[in-house]
Amino acid sequence: MRNVCIIAGGMSQWGVRQATLRELFQEAGKACFEDNPMVTNKDIDGLIVASAYTERLATQTHLAPLVAEHLGIKTRSVCARVELLCASGSSAIIMAYSLIKAGVADVVMVAGGEKLNTPQKWEAFYSQLCSVDHDYDGAHGLGLPPAALAMVAKLHMKKYGTTEEQMAMVSVKNRRNGLNNPKGQFKECIDLNTAMCAKVVAKPLKLYDCCPLTDGAAAVILASEEKAKQLTDRPLVYIMGTGQCTLYNASANKVDWTSWEALRIASQKAYSEAGITARDIKVAQVHDCFSISEIIEYEELGFCKKGEGGPFVESGQSDFGGQVAVNTDGGLLSCGHPFGGTGIRQGIEIMKQLQGRAAKNVEGAQFGLTHNFSGMIAAQTVLVYGREK
Amino acid sequence: MRGISRLEGKYAVTMDLYPPQGKEFTRIQPFFDNLKEGRFTTTKCKDCGKLSYPPRVVCPECLSENLDWFELPKEATVVVPVVEEIGVPIGFETPLCLAMITLEGYFTFITRIINCKPGSLEEGDKVRFVSYEVEPFPAEFGRETVEIKRYYFAFEPVDENKRK
Numbered sequence: 001m002r003n004v005c006i007i008a009g010g011m012s013q014w015g016v017r018q019a020t021l022r023e024l025f026q027e028a029g030k031a032c033f034e035d036n037p038m039v040t041n042k043d044i045d046g047l048i049v050a051s052a053y054t055e056r057l058a059t060q061t062h063l064a065p066l067v068a069e070h071l072g073i074k075t076r077s078v079c080a081r082v083e084l085l086c087a088s089g090s091s092a093i094i095m096a097y098s099l100i101k102a103g104v105a106d107v108v109m110v111a112g113g114e115k116l117n118t119p120q121k122w123e124a125f126y127s128q129l130c131s132v133d134h135d136y137d138g139a140h141g142l143g144l145p146p147a148a149l150a151m152v153a154k155l156h157m158k159k160y161g162t163t164e165e166q167m168a169m170v171s172v173k174n175r176r177n178g179l180n181n182p183k184g185q186f187k188e189c190i191d192l193n194t195a196m197c198a199k200v201v202a203k204p205l206k207l208y209d210c211c212p213l214t215d216g217a218a219a220v221i222l223a224s225e226e227k228a229k230q231l232t233d234r235p236l237v238y239i240m241g242t243g244q245c246t247l248y249n250a251s252a253n254k255v256d257w258t259s260w261e262a263l264r265i266a267s268q269k270a271y272s273e274a275g276i277t278a279r280d281i282k283v284a285q286v287h288d289c290f291s292i293s294e295i296i297e298y299e300e301l302g303f304c305k306k307g308e309g310g311p312f313v314e315s316g317q318s319d320f321g322g323q324v325a326v327n328t329d330g331g332l333l334s335c336g337h338p339f340g341g342t343g344i345r346q347g348i349e350i351m352k353q354l355q356g357r358a359a360k361n362v363e364g365a366q367f368g369l370t371h372n373f374s375g376m377i378a379a380q381t382v383l384v385y386g387r388e389k
Numbered sequence: 390m391r392g393i394s395r396l397e398g399k400y401a402v403t404m405d406l407y408p409p410q411g412k413e414f415t416r417i418q419p420f421f422d423n424l425k426e427g428r429f430t431t432t433k434c435k436d437c438g439k440l441s442y443p444p445r446v447v448c449p450e451c452l453s454e455n456l457d458w459f460e461l462p463k464e465a466t467v468v469v470p471v472v473e474e475i476g477v478p479i480g481f482e483t484p485l486c487l488a489m490i491t492l493e494g495y496f497t498f499i500t501r502i503i504n505c506k507p508g509s510l511e512e513g514d515k516v517r518f519v520s521y522e523v524e525p526f527p528a529e530f531g532r533e534t535v536e537i538k539r540y541y542f543a544f545e546p547v548d549e550n551k552r553k
Contacts, residue, residue: 126478141478141501146473147485151468203474
């Protein structure tokens with residue numbers, strides 16, 4: 001089996017964009033090639049596209065050949081779309097990594113994006129009903145998380161003493177880190193008081209506890225180690241381990257809403273493949289679609305003990321200078337969350353961190369991690385990246 | 390030609406909120422027939438005994454197709470209630486009352502709570518199963534369009550003071 005490296009990455013401007021899905025993919029592809037002038041569209045032999053709501057919101061299926069055509073890519077090894085809602089981008093990276101590792105492909109672009117703001121604002125909320133179990137959860141009005149994560153927050157507060165202030169601290173930290181990503185949706189810091197006094201979405205979650213609806217795309221290029229040595233002169237960053245776990249989908253089959261077993265399984269597999277433990281991770285991009293989710297993720301990824309996610313953020317352990325810097329470019333709460341693009345944006349930030357060229361670097365980081373959950377906390381996806389020694 | 394009429398003020402209203410129903414479209418029509426009669430049922434495997442929800446056509450445990458309909462209790466206990474105040478899907482009104490509920494000894498799941506004063510529901514409250522008719526399913530048979538009646542369910546507070 002071959003080693004696989006990430007050698008380039010770029011993103012479109014994210015936010016409420018006056019642009020179509022195909023235009024966002026063109027912007028992201030261009031930014032990706034500009035990130036590494038040693039690789040061109042002629043070097044790419046495979047393309048995997050990640051997008052979830054493309055049929056309804058962009059009225060387009062068969063998306064990968066369209067993106068290839070627009071980016072001047074002529075594929076030989078793979079050209080297909082991957083969908084796992086919020087984890088579509090990370091899933092596509094895992095697929096590309098696997099194909100390169102196995103020798104099926106050599107140099108693959110992974111491009112992910114979403115156009116969520118449509119002329120009628122309701123569309124994205126409406127589409128969310130088909131992202132959970134449509135017939136048995138969606139039909140009750142349960143779209144994507146606000147309601148379910150509000151329940152999770154209440155349960156976590158009751159069981160472990162987590163406070164609304166601690167959740168707000170996640171939002172404050174990530175909004176501040178968002179200044180490190182000029183292409184993210186938000187570029188304004190907020191203070192704790194603003195976060196605490198914001199409009200209620202679903203109690204205890206308030207406006208700044210929730211990520212926004214975002215248009216945007218991002219792209220990375222993965223290559224076999226042999227090709228990577230020809231196509232970059234930067235320090236090589238390897239994908240060291242991956243894990244993807246689902247144990248249930250419908251709300252009726254979840255065992256414990258505050259203890260995310262699937263994330264423990266996925267992260268342990270990824271750590272094991274990389275030959276490391278949670279303590280070796282110094283920089284991580286985790287799925288902060290809601291502030292409470294980042295708190296639970298600290299626990300399940302092993303950054304702190306179960307139930308101590310609240311104190312972990314409060315004591316600064318998840319910020320620059322702490323045990324592990326989490327969401328160093330602002331995460332979903334600040335960059336926004338175009339589902340298919342998110343895992344790819346996370347990969348770009350980790351690549352830059354491990355190459356020492358991020359907007360704000362975590363000193364001495366050897367390993368980095370990305371994480372997404374998707375659906376109603378139904379699937380968990382983890383990747384571990386590592387820098388050449 | 391301006392396009393099709395569904396774009397005129399109805400752009401977003403093209404997703405069906407409810408499951409397909411009618412024996413021509415689903416193999417679990419008894420579930421919906423039972424809803425019409427006010428019964429909450431799901432499938433139980435006759436071979437391994439596994440009770441599944443949502444209802445199935447194949448047992449997820451032993452993969453048997455030898456399934457039977459099983460009557461679930463109609464009263465449940467609230468584990469955690471939530472009121473969604475903004476951002477609910479079109480077709481639902483704010484505030485939208487939802488709750489994670491437990492059918493004692495069977496399943497814990499999230500359901501819509503109807504006929505409820507927003508904010509009144511608390512952990513430990515009893516709620517009961519309610520079924521009702523929802524938007525019909527306009528199905529084409531040859532050149533004719535036939536409206537297939539459909540049914541769905543929610544829960545409501547048992548305590549009259551919490552009902553509206």
